[in-house]
Amino acid sequence: MSVRLRPLEESDVDDILTWVNDPEIVGNLAAFSGDPFTREQELAWIRRVRSATSEVVFTITAADDGRYLGQCGIHQIHERSRVGRLACIIAQKGEMGRGHGSAAIRAVLDHAFDVMTLHKMWLMVFAHNARSRGIYGRIGFREEGVLREEYFHEGAWHDMVRMSVLAREWQAIREGRGTLPQQ
Secondary structure (H helix, E strand, O other), rough: OEEEEEEEEEEEEEEEHHOOOHHHHHOOHHHHHOOOHHHHHHHHHHHHHHOOOOOEEOOOEEEEOOOEEEEEEEEEEEOOOOEEEEEEEOOOHHHHHOHHHHHHHHHHHHHHHHHHOOOOOOEEEEOOOOOHHHHHHHHHHEEEEEEEEEEOOOOOEEEEEEEEEEEEHHHHOOOOOOOOOOO
16 A cells, blocks of 8 residues: 655644554554543644654655554654654544555655654554564564663553664565564
8 A cells, every 4th residue: 555644734633543543553652641632632642743853753644545444653763872652543433454554664765764864763562463573574673682672652561662663684684685583
């Protein structure tokens, strides 16, 4: 599936509100646990992100008809080290598992390494989320380690796995010279 990325816009707020408070969509994302987000809070978040230098967020749309699919971005950008944290969400259960997220992540990695000249992209995933770990591994991320009992979520402590891909690894994967890490 082909996707397009465009900069996050204030007009995305209503699409974001369709998923941001849905535990079936955000249940594997520790950052979304807690009280529901209001429209005003989401607008404030969009405005903050659009003016930030430490993060870049894109709206994912379907290439064929422009329908809204979700968000993908680079957060916690550390300029001196040229490192950023990846986050991606597909907003509707019916659109999950169709390759949209993987395509968006590949496009964001291209932007991170080619346009922003970052050195490394990293992410965190719940250790028990084997599906996401497998997807990120197939894209080219490598597991760096486990942060034990890193997040308290839904009444329990959870281990988190940190994964990353380096610019040179991503370049080799794109050129067909690199091998994906063994999972």
